[in-house]
Amino acid sequence: xxxxxxxVPTSMPQWSQTLRDGSRVRIRPIASADRESERAFIAGLSxxxxxxxxxxxxxxPSERMLDCLVNIDPIHDAGLVAVTCEADAxxxxxxxxxxxxxxxxxxxxxxxxxxxxxxxGLGTALMRHLIDIARARGIERMYSVDMAENADMRELAMxxxxxxxxxxxxxxxxxxELPL
Numbered sequence: 201x202x203x204x205x206x207x208v209p210t211s212m213p214q215w216s217q218t219l220r221d222g223s224r225v226r227i228r229p230i231a232s233a234d235r236e237s238e239r240a241f242i243a244g245l246s247x248x249x250x251x252x253x254x255x256x257x258x259x260x261p262s263e264r265m266l267d268c269l270v271n272i273d274p275i276h277d278a279g280l281v282a283v284t285c286e287a288d289a290x291x292x293x294x295x296x297x298x299x300x301x302x303x304x305x306x307x308x309x310x311x312x313x314x315x316x317x318x319x320x321g322l323g324t325a326l327m328r329h330l331i332d333i334a335r336a337r338g339i340e341r342m343y344s345v346d347m348a349e350n351a352d353m354r355e356l357a358m359x360x361x362x363x364x365x366x367x368x369x370x371x372x373x374x375x376x377e378l379p380l
Contacts, residue, residue, distance in 0.1 A: 215329060217282070219320035225293060227329055230279035234292065235270050238281075241292040246315045252350045253312040255373075269297070276300045278333045282313075282322055293317045296326035298334055298342065306341045307334055311356070323356050331360070335380045343377045 214228040272279045282294035293314045300307035313323045346353045357376040367373035
C-alpha cells in the first residue's frame with residue numbers, strides 16, 4: 201500500500217488556461233464562498249448537461265447538494281472551478297471534483313462544463329488538473345459512473361486514458377476507470 205495516502209497539499213495552486221478559441225479562464229479550487237455562483241452555474245446548464253452530470257434530471261440544486269459541492273473535505277475531496285471575470289465578478293463556466301473512499305485508494309470524479317464553453321478543451325484541462333491532484337495525494341484509481349449515452353464524456357474519458365466497462369445491473373450506465 202502506498203504510504204502517502206491522505207496527503208493534503210498545504211495550498212492548492214491556480215492555473216490560467218487558454219482554450220482552443222483563444223479565450224482564457226482561471227482554474228482554482230472551489231470554496232464555500234462560491235455557493236451562489238455554483239447555484240447559478242448549475243441553473244445555467246442545459247437539461248441534458250444537468251442530467252449527464254447528476255445522472256438524473258434536476259431543475260435546481262438542493263441546499264444539501266450545494267453544501268456537498270462547495271464545502272470540500274481536504275482529506276478526501278478536491279474540487280476545481282474554471283472561472284471568467286465579467287464586470288468585476290467571477291462566473292463559473294466549468295467544475296470538476298473527486299471524492300475518495302475512506303482509505304484514499306480510489307476516488308470517484310465528475311466534470312461539467314457550461315454548454316457554451318463545451319468543445320474548447322476546458323473539460324480536458326479541468327480533468328488533467330484533478331488527475332494530478334489525485335496522483336499527488338497517492339490515490340491509486342480514479343473512476344466515474346456515467347450515462348452510456350453521454351458521447352462527450354466517453355470521448356473525454358478515452359482521450360485521458362480511462363478504460364470503460366459496463367455498470368453491473370444497469371445497462372444505461374458505464375464506469376470509466378483510470379489507474380493512477
